[in-house]
Every structure is written in structure tokens, then in C-alpha cells.
Amino acid sequence: xxxxQNYIGNQLSATGNKAYKTFNPKLNIENDYxxxxxxxxxxxxxxxxxxxxxxxxxxxxxSKKAEFLNAIADEILALDDILIETYVSETGLPEGRAKGxxxxxxxxxxxxxxxxSEGSWVxxxxxxADLDRTPIPKQDIRKMLVPLGPVVVFGASNFPxxxxxxxxDTASAFAAGCPVIVKSHPMHAGTGELVASAIHKAAQKTGMxxxxxxxxxxxxxxxxxxxxxxPKIKAVGFTGSIRGGRALFDLASQRPExxxxxxxxxxxxxxxxxxxxxxxxxxxxxxxxxxxxxLGTGQFCTNPGLIMGIKSEAxxxxxxxxxxxxxxxxxxxxxxxxxxxxxxxxxxxxLRQNGIHLSAEYGNDVIANHARQTITTVxxxxxxxxxxxxxxxxxxxxxxxxxxxxxELETIISNLEGQLTGTxxxxxxxxxxxxxxxxxxxxxxxxxxxNGVPTGVEVCPAMLHGGPYPASTDSRFTAVGIxxxxxxxxxxxxxxxxxxxxxxxxxxxNPLHISRLLNGIQTKESI
Numbered sequence: 001x002x003x004x005q006n007y008i009g010n011q012l013s014a015t016g017n018k019a020y021k022t023f024n025p026k027l028n029i030e031n032d033y034x035x036x037x038x039x040x041x042x043x044x045x046x047x048x049x050x051x052x053x054x055x056x057x058x059x060x061x062x063s064k065k066a067e068f069l070n071a072i073a074d075e076i077l078a079l080d081d082i083l084i085e086t087y088v089s090e091t092g093l094p095e096g097r098a099k100g101x102x103x104x105x106x107x108x109x110x111x112x113x114x115x116x117s118e119g120s121w122v123x124x125x126x127x128x129a130d131l132d133r134t135p136i137p138k139q140d141i142r143k144m145l146v147p148l149g150p151v152v153v154f155g156a157s158n159f160p161x162x163x164x165x166x167x168x169d170t171a172s173a174f175a176a177g178c179p180v181i182v183k184s185h186p187m188h189a190g191t192g193e194l195v196a197s198a199i200h201k202a203a204q205k206t207g208m209x210x211x212x213x214x215x216x217x218x219x220x221x222x223x224x225x226x227x228x229x230x231p232k233i234k235a236v237g238f239t240g241s242i243r244g245g246r247a248l249f250d251l252a253s254q255r256p257e258x259x260x261x262x263x264x265x266x267x268x269x270x271x272x273x274x275x276x277x278x279x280x281x282x283x284x285x286x287x288x289x290x291x292x293x294x295l296g297t298g299q300f301c302t303n304p305g306l307i308m309g310i311k312s313e314a315x316x317x318x319x320x321x322x323x324x325x326x327x328x329x330x331x332x333x334x335x336x337x338x339x340x341x342x343x344x345x346x347x348x349x350x351l352r353q354n355g356i357h358l359s360a361e362y363g364n365d366v367i368a369n370h371a372r373q374t375i376t377t378v379x380x381x382x383x384x385x386x387x388x389x390x391x392x393x394x395x396x397x398x399x400x401x402x403x404x405x406x407x408e409l410e411t412i413i414s415n416l417e418g419q420l421t422g423t424x425x426x427x428x429x430x431x432x433x434x435x436x437x438x439x440x441x442x443x444x445x446x447x448x449x450x451n452g453v454p455t456g457v458e459v460c461p462a463m464l465h466g467g468p469y470p471a472s473t474d475s476r477f478t479a480v481g482i483x484x485x486x487x488x489x490x491x492x493x494x495x496x497x498x499x500x501x502x503x504x505x506x507x508x509x510n511p512l513h514i515s516r517l518l519n520g521i522q523t524k525e526s527i
Contacts, residue, residue, distance in 0.1 A: 001082060004035040004189075007196045007215040008042050009049040010204065015039045020219040022189055025092035025340075025369040026333050035189045038216040043226050049211025050150035050179040051232040056209040058147045058177045062512070065175060066117035068206045072166055072174075073109040075198035076102065083194050087160055090188040092333035092369060097296070098161075105161040108168050108459055112175035115482045121145070124505045124516040128527060129496070139496050142506040145489040147177035148260075149234030152227045154248075155185030155192055156239035157335055158299045164188070165195035165215060168459075168480055169237035169262075174212075176488035178235070181214045183224045187336050189217055221247075228252055228261075235488055238263040239301070239479065242392075242470045249473050262487045263473045264466060266392040267420040268305035269454040270413065272441060274434055276427040277451075279314040285425055286321035289398070290329060292453040294373050297332045298396035299339070302421055302454040305392055308380075308401040308409055319400050323360030323375050326396075331362055331370040334395065340369050343395035347374055350393055355382035359400070371395050380408045390416060410437050418468025418475065419445045421454040446471060446478075 005014040016039035021030045038046070060068075076083070087098040115121050122144040129140035151173040155164035162168065170180045184192035196215035203212055216223055228236055228251045236252060238245050238261060245263030252261045277285065292304055309315040334340040351358060355378055362372040373396035380403035383389050389399065403409040413422075422445035424431070424438055431438060442448050446467030457465055457480055465480035466472035472479070477487050494502060504511045508527040515524050 001197065002033050002086070002190050002193050004033050004193070004217075006036065006038045006042055006217050007193075007200055007213070008046050009211040009214055010200060013042050015042055018219060020186060022090045022187060023336055024089045025336055026088075028368040031089055031190065033190050035186075035193075035217045037219050038223050040226070043216065043223060043230075046181050046211070046214035046216060047150065047227070047230050047232050050181055050214065051211075053179045053209040053211035054147075054149050057179055057212050060177060060208075062116040062119045064206065065177065066113035068202055068208055069109045069113035069116070069171060069174060071202035071206050072199050073106045073113075075201045076106060076166060076195060079194055079198060083191065086190045086194060087188070090191055091160060091335050093296070093335075101159060101161045104459060105166055108162070109166065109171050111459065111482055112171045112485065115485065116175045118514070119505065119512045120515040121482070121485060122505050122514070124514060126506060126516055126518050126527070128519060141493055141495050142497070142502065143491055143493040144503065144505050145486070146492040148488050148490055149178060150232060151178045151180050151235045151237060151488055152224075152233050153180055153182045154224060154236070154238040154240065155182060155188070157185055157187050157339065158296075158301070159239070160185070160188040160191040161195065163239045165192045166199055168484055169239075172484045173237070173488045176485050178488045179212045181216060181227060181233075183227060184215055184217050186217070186219050224248070225251060229255060231255070231257060234259055236261040236263075237479075237487070240265065242266040245473065246470070260487070261473055262477060262479065264301065264420070264479045265470045265472065267301055267467070267471045268390070268392050269302050269419055269421045269423070270416060270441065270444075271304050271307045271423040271425065271454070272409070272413070272437060273307060273309035273315070273318065274424065274426040274430045275310055275312060275314070276430050277425045278309055278312060278318055280427060281425075282314050282318040283321050286318050287325050288453060290322055290325035292455045293326060293398045294329050294332070294396045295455050297334050297371050298373070299335060299394065300455050302457060303394075304423070304454050305398050306401065307398060308403060308412060310406060310409060311402050311404060315402060319359055319375070319377060322400070326373050326375055327360050327362050329373065331366045331372055333367070333369050334371050337369055339394070340371055343371055343393065343397070346391070346393045347395070347397055350376065350389065350399075353386055353388055355379055355386070356389070373397070375400065377402060380404055380412055384408070384412050384415060406434060406437060410440050413437065413440045413444060416444050418471045420465065420467045420471045421445055421447045421449060423449040423452065423454055425451055444468060446475060
């Protein structure tokens, strides 16, 4: 079922002359399939098809889009074992993780299907005319959200399903009415092609226009660069490194017509350990965080890479237990030799900084591509002065910052870059005592957690997966949950427009029976 070719609309194609293979990090060997990078001509054809498809797809009813999204979910499930086996062979991740991520992907697709089937997400707003108003008559004005146009989605290295080919970016863009071109991630091109085949089948079965979806292979950055620079592309979705996301953001902003890049990038997810919690629950918290730091070999964007506390015997004990517990955990496989290479390089660079102390590192022999989990410590003053220590080390690594007092802790938090999450570990009575610290942390993150771990992102309407730069390029939006659809739309108003020419969402009779803001009142009533 894997051909190594590109999906250019509803056709398979391989006219390029650059070929590559994926890699099995568990076995430390290349996989068998050969993939062909998309040529300039294939890129151009995919974009033209997407632009033409948009003319039809933007007007597709919510019920038809829901049928399409549900069909994608069904076709992914129909791939069954071959999808799971390919996922495992290209990532080194266990079968359970693959099945869990598949379930999350299916859940996202069905959630967006439900959203667009109901239809109120368009935020229809109607202010009816009052032509007798003085001194100036009031015109009839009606507003709703409309799709932007063709979207490019970059597959993520660490989530081959949930953040890649049919992941949250693609599902939400389809729900909005935007055709999608996926720039497949080279580390899991086989998984990507299988999912692309599922989307292709779903599009044909539900009568979607040719070009509503394309999947382009790429061994490097050139395909992505060409896509972002193409004038017919109207938005970009990206999950990955700060360097990669910022490069795309800069490219998009330098176009004659700048376009939005919704990039979810680096985060060290600071954890604040308050004194009473450290004293009363430090041992249990240390055991919990040893597991969180090493979960998925630390390859989650919500990995707790920074833990901060106020100096005390209890904090010393927490560090001791954390260090003891983390080296009890067997190392696990990272996604690719390049990723473990970056992990080791970034870890080494951190350990070379003045004032850094190595508290624990797994010391036994490890299999190829398996990462040694590491805990370091540093004084608050040193951390504050050296911003190199603020950077993410992607992998099973965490740093404990020992602060002199609450004021230094607050100062450190206020000087952090934007983060996806922040966590407060506290006794309930401590929250009022340290309210300034909590408020400062809230200003630096997109999601704040009380007495938990940041790893694990629930897919639900209330979830905010994003945060101040560089956690994301636009902190007003989430990359997870149904509200992520708002990235791919813009508000649009009709003034004094004949009722029969309005979209169904804005017609007097409200044929879709959606909730609308009518003259300031939320209602499903007709006019």
C-alpha cells in the first residue's frame, strides 16, 4: 500500500529525482520503502488544484464536510495493522502509543464533524436595519466566519498521526472549508502516505473536489519553503522547533501578501514547587515527575523541562528523590538518530555552562538511539543571568532551579520566554501567600496546572494549546480542540444584502437552526 509517491490531488505522482528512506530507530536500520521528494512541477500542480478546489469546498455544507471528516476517520481505522506497524517501524515508539495516538486522531476528526454538522461555530451575527433611525438610518449588517483558502500543514516529528497528515491542523482546516496540502515529515513518510491514502479514499467517496487534499514528500526544507512562498497559499500550520517555526513565520511575513503562520514551537513548561508542598509531598511529587520527564522519552512539547523551588532541606530532598527515581527507569528509544543527536548536543552544551551541576544521569549501557535521562540543578541567580539555560533540551531532561526566596522565584518566572504550560505544586493554603508568583506565571503561559503534570493534552473545547511567543506565533489561538478552527477563518460582513442571496447561516428564516446573535440576543429564532 506504500508507493513512496506524492498525492497530487487524486493522483499519485513521482516525477522528482530526489529519493530517501525512513529509519527504524529501534532496530537502527533504514526501512525498505523509497520515497520521492515532490518536484517543482508537482508542488505547483498541488497548489493550483487546491486553489481551484477552494472555489467549491468553501461553499460545502456543514453536513457534507462532516460526512467527509467521518469518512476519513473510518478509512484510517480500515488501515488497521499496517498503519500501526508502519508507525512503530518509523518512530521506535511502542504499539500502545501508536494505537492511542490513532484513537486521538479519530476523536479529533469526529469532534470537528460534530461541530460543522451542528453549524453554530460560524458565529453568525445579525443586526437588522432601522431605516427610521435618526439622524442616520441603520443598515442591515450580517457577519459570519468564512474560510481563508488553501492551507499548508507541516507534519510533526513527534506525533505522526495526531499532529500530522490527518491531525488537528488538517481536520480543523477541512472543517473550516479550506483545502489542505500536507508537507509530510520525512521521518514518518510511510505513515503519512497511508493516512493520505485514507483521506484520498474519503474524498472520493464523499464527492469532495479534486485538490481538496494533497500530500507532498520532502527530505529537507525546500518543498516547505516553496509552499509557504506560493501566492495561492493563504495560511500555514506547523508543530516543531522554534528555529523551524520562526523561519516559516519570517518567510510568510516577507511575501507581497503576508499570510498567518500558526506555529506551535518550543516550551520548557516551568513547574513551580512551593514550600509547603515540597515539605509535605516532596517525595511523591519527585516520583511523579520522574515518570513525567521520561514519558515518551521526553519527546512531548509539554515535557516538564524546568522545575523551580525555594531553597530548603525539603527541596534538597526532592532533588535527591527525583534523581534516584529517574535513573530507575529504563531508557527508551528516541524518534530518530538526528533527534537523539540533537538531544545529546543540547544536553552537553547545557552541562558546559558555568554553575550547572549534574544531579543524575542514567549510567548503564544503552541500546542505540535510546536516551539517557538527566537531571541538573542550578542556582537561581545563575539561571537568571544565563539565558542559554532557558532553552529547551528536547528529550528526557529537566533542570531544577534553586531560588533564594520568593522574590527571586518571581523574577525568574517574569524573565522566562512564553511557554505552553506552567504548573503550580502547592498546598491549598499557599495560593494566597504566593499569589504574585501565580499571576506572574499566568502571564507567561497558555495553560496553568494545579498539582498535576503538564504532560498530556486533553482534546476538548476548553483546552488551550498555545501560549505567548515562542510557545506559539499567536497566543490568541489554540492548536488543539474545536476552537482551533478559528485559525483558518476570517470574519466577513454582508451589508443590505438581499435575503435570498445570503448564505443559509445568515438568512432570515435560519434554515440551519443554528444559534445566532440577533440584535444582541443569542437565539435560534428566525427573524
